[in-house]
Amino acid sequence: MVRRSDIVKLVIGLFALISGAVAAKADTKAGTDAWSRGDYVVAVEEWRQPALEGDAEAQFHLGQAYRLGRGVKTDLNTALDWYRKAAAQGHIQAGDNCGHLLHYQKKYNEALPFLIASSDRGEPRAQYLLATELFNGVNIEKDWIRAYAMMTRAASAGIAPASRSLALMDQYIPAEQRQAGILRARALDQSADGARGAQVDGLALDSRSRESVTLAPVSMGVAVSAKRASDTVADEEWRIQLGAFSHAANAKKLWTKIAKDIPRLATMKPILKSDGALTRLQAGPFASKADAEAICKKLKASGQPCLTLSAS
16 A cells, blocks of 8 residues: 655655756756857756766756867867767767767777768768768778768768869769679768767757757867757848769759759749869758758659758
8 A cells, every 4th residue: 555655755856856857958048048158167066966876968068168278278088078978868969979980089990880871861971071981991891982972962962072082082983883882872872861860969059059069070170060959040032052073064063953853943043053073063042941851752752862951
């Protein structure tokens, strides 16, 4: 028979547990607010206790602080420890950073599982690193088709070293394997949508701005900026990107074909952006992210890769 006193104890215990979780979240938010103001020491102090109590978001933030040397002395090993703790609880960006940092530390066997998981979700920096490994075939079995596919995706996402690496790959990988890689890249783009939908993104924190974040992977020395996910962002225009090409003529040829199939695009002019190695085909502007994604969805349904980008 359940006694009334036991029920009271259970209720009190549950209340204490819930109150503790709410307090941890409050401390985490206070740390985030302090970081946004540039009060890094205060932010670290606010995050430490929730992180020790197992709050994944606070653990990720502490990893960021130790990696960047803000509020604490730079310590990549401590950063990695906090990233691992957060990643073990399913924090997506902590897992991404584990892969980048382990690769930077030349702990390739430990890095590869993280890089593979991130690449499957379409994370471009991880795709760049994994493509490099697959091309060299030193720490993982060589696979030039898969390497070319992932490098193509990373280059299309605007990773500058990936564009240069793709141009070098063209000199070594046979044409038939490059073509197979392009087809694989399209499949990767479609499968990444499903992988992203099955996971929950964590909060990236590396900027004083509330609107944008900058993740600077130390393994590459490349900063990749991204806007917070929202359907409409004030004072911005959205574009779609349809591919990256070694020859601008091929980009123009694809545009001619796509514009015929999608009447909405026929009213726009193509935007060709070249970094010297590749020409990226883009179109826009769209008034909102949702508007751009609707067009991308139609294109992907027909087998055409498409990315949504902020024009700012």
